[in-house]
Amino acid sequence: MRLTPLHDLTPEQARLRARLQERRGGVNGPFGVLLHSPELGSRLEELSTSIMRDAALPPRLRELTLLIVARRLDAQHSWLAHLDKGLAAGLDAAALARLARGEEPGFPRADEQILHEFVGQALETHFVDDATYAAALARFGERALVDLVVAIGGFAALALVLNTFQVDLPSGTEPPFPDVTGFRRTRRAGATS
Template structure:
């Protein structure tokens, strides 16, 4: 990690560290970086908790939204921390492996396909077309759709923290994306020079 270890925490940092530890079993990933700026860090952590645990979306779709965002931002740490949770919640592993490789995921569940299309349009195009918006509103409802957009922004924030501060993968995990080495994108071996 690019940030130096936090050996001595001030009162705000210690309070946030204790809260994160109670909620998450320890300070890992982007949350270690958030300790450096505890006031906004506490807000980002609280929003992350809401997005992953309390949102109006079902758990399966919350986890999928996180993974779509993680892949969009090449956030390997987030991917590794949540891919098992997504599979346990019911997202098909084969679709997630295709997503990790940068391929079309081909979800078997229609709501997963719709969430992916909505999230991808929002993250890549920065706009969501009328047909996708209308279908998502009908499928998820207003509250869940607002929660989805908020979650995409929160997950993007965490991905930017992970990549900017080069938060290391856990020692027991493998890099999940074939086109990312460390903290840089690499060309596919089959692409022309």
């Protein structure tokens, strides 16, 4: 990790650390970085907890949203932390393997395919076209779409924290994305600068 390890915690940092240990069993992933800014870190942790607990999408689609964001933003740490949770929630292992390789995942469920298209457009073009929006609205409803967009932003913030501050992958794990080496994306064949 790029940041200096914290030894003497301020009262705010100590409170956040205690909350992280209680809620998450430790200070892992992006949360070690967020201790350096305990006020905003506390709010981002609260938001991510609320998204995973309260968003108007089923747990399977919450996990899928996180995994799509992780893949789109090359957040290997997030992917590793949530892959098993996504599988346990009922996501298709073969589709996730294709997603990890940067291929079209071909999700077997219509709601997963709609979600994948919606999240992909939001992250890639920063807009969602009318047809995709209409399909998502019909499938999920207005509240769930608002929650989905907030989830995309929250998960993206955590992915950027992980990658910018180069939070190491858990010991003994293999990087899940073949086109990402360390904290750099390798050039794809035919890619230009």
